[in-house]
Amino acid sequence: MFVTRFRSLVALIVLICSAGQATAFSGLPADFDPDPDIAAPAEFLGFDPAERHLRHDQVVAYLDYLAEASDRVSIEQIGQTHGLRPLKLLVFSSPERQAQTAQLRADRVRASREGDGPPVIWLGYAVHGNEASGVTAAMITAWYLASARNDEVSGWLEEAVILMEPVLNPDGADRFAHWVNMHRGVHPVSDPADREHHENWPNGRTNYYWFDLNRDWLPLVHPESRARLAQFHAWRPHVVTDHHEMGPNSTYFFQPGVPERNNPLTPARNFSLTATIAEYHARRLDEADEPYYTRESFDDYYAGKGSTYPDLTGSVGILFEQGSARGHVQDTEYGQRTFGEAVANQIRTSLSSIEGAVAHADELIAYQAEFFRSAREAADRDxxxxxxxxxxxxxxxxxxxxxxxxxxxxxxxxxxxxxxxxxxxxxxxxxxxxxxxxxxxxxxxxxxxxxxxxxxxxxxxxxxxxxxxxxxxxxxxxRRLPTLGEALESVAAYRPTPPASDAPAWIVPWDQRGAPPLLAALLADDYRIQVFTKPSTIQVGEDDEREFVRGSLVIHRGLQPDSAPPVDERLAELAAEHGSEVVAARRGLAVSGPDLGSPSVPVVEPVQPAMVVGQGLSPNHAGYVWHWFDHYLQQPLTRLDWMRLTRVDLSEYSHIILPDGNYSALPEPAAERLVDFVQDGGILLAARRAAAWVETLPLEWELIEDEDSEDEQQAVPERRAYGDFRDDRARELIGGSVLGVRLDPTHPLAFGYTEEDLAVMRRGRQMLKPASNPYSSVALYTDDVLVSGFLSEENRERLAGSPALSVTRHGAGAVIRVADDYLFRGYWLGTERLFANALFFSSIVGTTQLPSEAD
Structure with missing residues (x-):
C-alpha cells in the first residue's frame, strides 16, 4: 500500500513539473541519456537542486524513491543521528549482483585477505554539514548511476560494488540548509559580506553536539561514526572518497597531499595508487576547464580523519576539497562561484573515482590483500x-x-x-x-x-x-602473551554486586567511572551526600575492612530528607544503571582515618551549572562539555549566550563554565557580572584560552608575572625567510600533543586519582600564570613534559613545571583555571574525573594562606 501511494506521489510531482525527459546536470557527461521512467531530482523535488540547498528529508525521500524505481540500487538504514535523522547507505551494482549483496558483504573479510573481487568503492559526502555541495552531488550522482543508459555505467555496475553514504552529518547539514535557504532572496546576493555567507554560532559544520565528525573516526563517540564503521569493516572497501569544501578563495584540491606529512605507517603503495587515481580526477576537471591542485595544504596523518583512517585499515582514502560558495553564490578571487558549480566538481570527482578504481581494480584488490598479509608479517618481524x-x-x-x-x-x-x-x-x-x-x-x-x-x-x-x-x-x-580466553564478540556492561540494604551508610569509591553520574543523580534527587577529604579505612563486613580514596562518597541513611524515597533502593537502582560499585559500611566508626560523621567528611553542595556560549567561542569545546553533561552525567546544562550575561541572574548558578574561545569581544558589563558572581560565592571554571582571559579580570589576583623585565633591551632577532612563516607558526601552535602532569592527590580537584602522574591532551599555546599561593596548583606539567607527539623545544622549556590546573579563592567564590581540554573529543576518559571534581568538589576547597610573621 505504502509503495503504491509513494509511486503515485512521484508520478504526480513529475506531472506537475511537466519536465519531460531531464537534461543532464552540470558535472555529468554531456551525452548522459537517463532512463525516462526514473524521475530526475528536479522533477521529484519540484525545483532545481542547484538553486536551493537540500534538507536531509528531501535527500532521503529521493534516494528511497531511486531504490524503488531502479533495480540497480538498494538502500539500507544503518543508524540514526542524535537528532533522530536516518543514516542511509546505498548499494549500486548490476541487478544480478544486487540479489547477492548480503552474501558479498558476508564474504568480504575473506575476499579482502585472499585478493578476490569485486572491487568495492565507497563514496562519502559532507561530514561537515556546511560543506553542502557534497549533499547535492550525492543525489545527482545517485541518479546518474541508477538511470544512465551507457556502456560506461553498465560496465562499472557489472564489475564493481559502489557504496554511497550520501550525508555523513545530517544534523549539521540541515542546520546549514535552513540558514542559507532562509536568507536566499529571489536574486541571491554574491557579496561575501552578506549575512547568508556568515552562519550564526555554532554553524552547520558540526553535528548535533557541535563535534567535528571528521575527527570521530577513531574515538567513535557518536552514532553517525559507529554506524559507518560497522559497515566499513563489513565491506572493507578498496577506495573511500571523502568530499569536503574549503574557503571561497580556493579552487579544488584532491589527494595526494603534502608528501612529507603522510602517516609513516601507511604503505607507500597507497600513495602511489592515490596518485594514479588522481589522473582521472585531473582529466575530468581539465575537460571542464576547472582549476585544481594537489600535493599541498592537506596532510594524511591523523588516524581519526575520514581520508586517513581508511589508509591505515586496508583501503585507499581520498580527500576532496571544493572552494565553497557558503550559500548560493559568492564573489571570490576566482570570480563569482555558484553553488551549482561547486556541486558539479564534486560530481566530476565522484565519477572519476569510480572510473579510476574500476580501471585499476586488479591493482587495488592485490594491494588490499598485500596490506593485510604484510601487516601480519610486520608483527612477526617486529x-x-x-x-x-x-x-x-x-x-x-x-x-x-x-x-x-x-x-x-x-x-x-x-x-x-x-x-x-x-x-x-x-x-x-x-x-x-x-x-x-x-x-x-x-x-x-x-x-x-x-x-x-x-x-x-x-x-x-x-x-x-x-x-x-x-x-x-x-x-x-x-613479547609473550599469557593464557587467554576466546576472542570477544562483544563486551558486557559492568554490573557490580548490588549493595546490601541493611546498613547505616554506604560508600561509593570515587576512583571508578560510574561514580560522578551516580553523584549527579543523587544530588538532583535532593539526597545529602558527604565526601572523604582524607583516606579512610571502614569496616564493610563482619571481618572485612577496606580503604577508600579521597573523594569517595558517603551516603548516610540518617541524614536523608524524609521526603526522599528510601536511599537504599535508589542506590541500588543507580548502581545498576551506572555500573558503579556501592559498598555497605557496617558502622560509622572508622578503623583508621576519619569517621563517617567527621568534619573531614563534609556534605557536598548541590550544583547548578551553566555554560557560556556564543560567537567567538569554540563550538567544539563547548560541545564536548554539553555532550559530557547530557550523555555521561545525564543531567541538563544551561547554555547562556554571552550577550545575555547582563540580563540573567547569575546567582541562580553554582558554576559558570567558560569554554575555550576568544573572549575579547565580551563587553565590560558582562565581565563585571562574572567578577561579581565569583565575589559572591560562585565558581568560575575556565578552560584553555578562557583560563588565560580570566587572569585579566579584576579579581585581586596574586600571580607571579614573567621574569623578563619590560624595560630590558630586546635583542635584534635573526632574520628568517618569509616563506618559512607558516611552518614556523605551525611548529609553535601545539596542534595536539600528549603532555605529562603531576597531580596533588590531596587536593579536592584531584580526588580519586591514586597515581600522581597523568597524561593530558594539549592544544594551543595558552599558559597559566602561577599563583603566589603554593597550595593553588592542583597539577603541574612535569619537567620532562612530552609524553607523546610533537612539541617544539621552546614549548617544552616554556611549559615544564608550569601550572596545568589551578584554583584560587576570590571573595566568597573561586576561579578554576584549566590549561587543557579534559573532555577532548569525548573520549579522553583519563582526565574527565578532573572536570567532575571541579564541578562537584570545588565548594570544599578551603582558604589556604599561611600566617605571616605579623600574625
Missing part, C-alpha cells in the same frame, strides 16, 4: 606478540576501551590469569590482550604506541592519539 591492558581498578573504563577496539574490528581476548602491566597488578578477569597477529596491526601500532620522535614538525590535526594514555589505563607491549 617480534611483537601484542599488547595487554588492564582496567586499572576501574572496570567501566577498561570495558569502554574493549568496546572501542571491537568497533574497530580489532581482536581482543580476555586474560585468564593475574598479570602485571606497566608495573600495576591486574587480577584475573581485569585485563585483556590484543594479539599483534591480525589484519589491523598497523592501526594498532598507531593507537597504542606513544611517539616522541617524529620526522615532521607541522600537523593539520593532532600529532598523537595513544589510547592507553587517553583512557588512563595500564597498557604495554608484550
Amino acid at each position: 617480534r611483537n606478540e601484542g599488547w595487554m591492558f588492564g582496567d586499572g581498578g576501574d572496570p567501566a573504563r577498561g570495558r569502554a576501551l574493549v568496546e572501542l577496539l571491537l568497533r574497530h574490528d580489532i581482536t581482543v581476548m580476555p586474560v585468564a590469569e593475574e598479570v602485571t602491566i606497566a608495573g600495576r597488578q591486574q587480577p584475573a578477569g581485569s585485563a585483556w590482550a590484543v594479539p599483534a597477529d591480525q589484519d589491523q596491526y598497523r592501526f594498532l601500532r598507531s593507537v597504542f604506541e606513544p611517539v616522541t620522535e617524529l620526522t615532521m614538525e607541522t600537523f593539520y590535526d593532532v600529532s598523537t592519539w595513544p589510547l592507553g594514555l587517553s583512557f588512563d589505563l595500564p597498557l604495554a607491549p608484550v
Whole structure:
C-alpha cells in the first residue's frame, strides 16, 4: 500500500513539473541519456537542486524513491543521528549482483585477505554539514548511476560494488540548509559580506553536539561514526572518497597531499595508487576547464580523519576539497562561484573515482590483500606478540576501551590469569590482550604506541592519539602473551554486586567511572551526600575492612530528607544503571582515618551549572562539555549566550563554565557580572584560552608575572625567510600533543586519582600564570613534559613545571583555571574525573594562606 501511494506521489510531482525527459546536470557527461521512467531530482523535488540547498528529508525521500524505481540500487538504514535523522547507505551494482549483496558483504573479510573481487568503492559526502555541495552531488550522482543508459555505467555496475553514504552529518547539514535557504532572496546576493555567507554560532559544520565528525573516526563517540564503521569493516572497501569544501578563495584540491606529512605507517603503495587515481580526477576537471591542485595544504596523518583512517585499515582514502560558495553564490578571487558549480566538481570527482578504481581494480584488490598479509608479517618481524591492558581498578573504563577496539574490528581476548602491566597488578578477569597477529596491526601500532620522535614538525590535526594514555589505563607491549580466553564478540556492561540494604551508610569509591553520574543523580534527587577529604579505612563486613580514596562518597541513611524515597533502593537502582560499585559500611566508626560523621567528611553542595556560549567561542569545546553533561552525567546544562550575561541572574548558578574561545569581544558589563558572581560565592571554571582571559579580570589576583623585565633591551632577532612563516607558526601552535602532569592527590580537584602522574591532551599555546599561593596548583606539567607527539623545544622549556590546573579563592567564590581540554573529543576518559571534581568538589576547597610573621 505504502509503495503504491509513494509511486503515485512521484508520478504526480513529475506531472506537475511537466519536465519531460531531464537534461543532464552540470558535472555529468554531456551525452548522459537517463532512463525516462526514473524521475530526475528536479522533477521529484519540484525545483532545481542547484538553486536551493537540500534538507536531509528531501535527500532521503529521493534516494528511497531511486531504490524503488531502479533495480540497480538498494538502500539500507544503518543508524540514526542524535537528532533522530536516518543514516542511509546505498548499494549500486548490476541487478544480478544486487540479489547477492548480503552474501558479498558476508564474504568480504575473506575476499579482502585472499585478493578476490569485486572491487568495492565507497563514496562519502559532507561530514561537515556546511560543506553542502557534497549533499547535492550525492543525489545527482545517485541518479546518474541508477538511470544512465551507457556502456560506461553498465560496465562499472557489472564489475564493481559502489557504496554511497550520501550525508555523513545530517544534523549539521540541515542546520546549514535552513540558514542559507532562509536568507536566499529571489536574486541571491554574491557579496561575501552578506549575512547568508556568515552562519550564526555554532554553524552547520558540526553535528548535533557541535563535534567535528571528521575527527570521530577513531574515538567513535557518536552514532553517525559507529554506524559507518560497522559497515566499513563489513565491506572493507578498496577506495573511500571523502568530499569536503574549503574557503571561497580556493579552487579544488584532491589527494595526494603534502608528501612529507603522510602517516609513516601507511604503505607507500597507497600513495602511489592515490596518485594514479588522481589522473582521472585531473582529466575530468581539465575537460571542464576547472582549476585544481594537489600535493599541498592537506596532510594524511591523523588516524581519526575520514581520508586517513581508511589508509591505515586496508583501503585507499581520498580527500576532496571544493572552494565553497557558503550559500548560493559568492564573489571570490576566482570570480563569482555558484553553488551549482561547486556541486558539479564534486560530481566530476565522484565519477572519476569510480572510473579510476574500476580501471585499476586488479591493482587495488592485490594491494588490499598485500596490506593485510604484510601487516601480519610486520608483527612477526617486529617480534611483537601484542599488547595487554588492564582496567586499572576501574572496570567501566577498561570495558569502554574493549568496546572501542571491537568497533574497530580489532581482536581482543580476555586474560585468564593475574598479570602485571606497566608495573600495576591486574587480577584475573581485569585485563585483556590484543594479539599483534591480525589484519589491523598497523592501526594498532598507531593507537597504542606513544611517539616522541617524529620526522615532521607541522600537523593539520593532532600529532598523537595513544589510547592507553587517553583512557588512563595500564597498557604495554608484550613479547609473550599469557593464557587467554576466546576472542570477544562483544563486551558486557559492568554490573557490580548490588549493595546490601541493611546498613547505616554506604560508600561509593570515587576512583571508578560510574561514580560522578551516580553523584549527579543523587544530588538532583535532593539526597545529602558527604565526601572523604582524607583516606579512610571502614569496616564493610563482619571481618572485612577496606580503604577508600579521597573523594569517595558517603551516603548516610540518617541524614536523608524524609521526603526522599528510601536511599537504599535508589542506590541500588543507580548502581545498576551506572555500573558503579556501592559498598555497605557496617558502622560509622572508622578503623583508621576519619569517621563517617567527621568534619573531614563534609556534605557536598548541590550544583547548578551553566555554560557560556556564543560567537567567538569554540563550538567544539563547548560541545564536548554539553555532550559530557547530557550523555555521561545525564543531567541538563544551561547554555547562556554571552550577550545575555547582563540580563540573567547569575546567582541562580553554582558554576559558570567558560569554554575555550576568544573572549575579547565580551563587553565590560558582562565581565563585571562574572567578577561579581565569583565575589559572591560562585565558581568560575575556565578552560584553555578562557583560563588565560580570566587572569585579566579584576579579581585581586596574586600571580607571579614573567621574569623578563619590560624595560630590558630586546635583542635584534635573526632574520628568517618569509616563506618559512607558516611552518614556523605551525611548529609553535601545539596542534595536539600528549603532555605529562603531576597531580596533588590531596587536593579536592584531584580526588580519586591514586597515581600522581597523568597524561593530558594539549592544544594551543595558552599558559597559566602561577599563583603566589603554593597550595593553588592542583597539577603541574612535569619537567620532562612530552609524553607523546610533537612539541617544539621552546614549548617544552616554556611549559615544564608550569601550572596545568589551578584554583584560587576570590571573595566568597573561586576561579578554576584549566590549561587543557579534559573532555577532548569525548573520549579522553583519563582526565574527565578532573572536570567532575571541579564541578562537584570545588565548594570544599578551603582558604589556604599561611600566617605571616605579623600574625
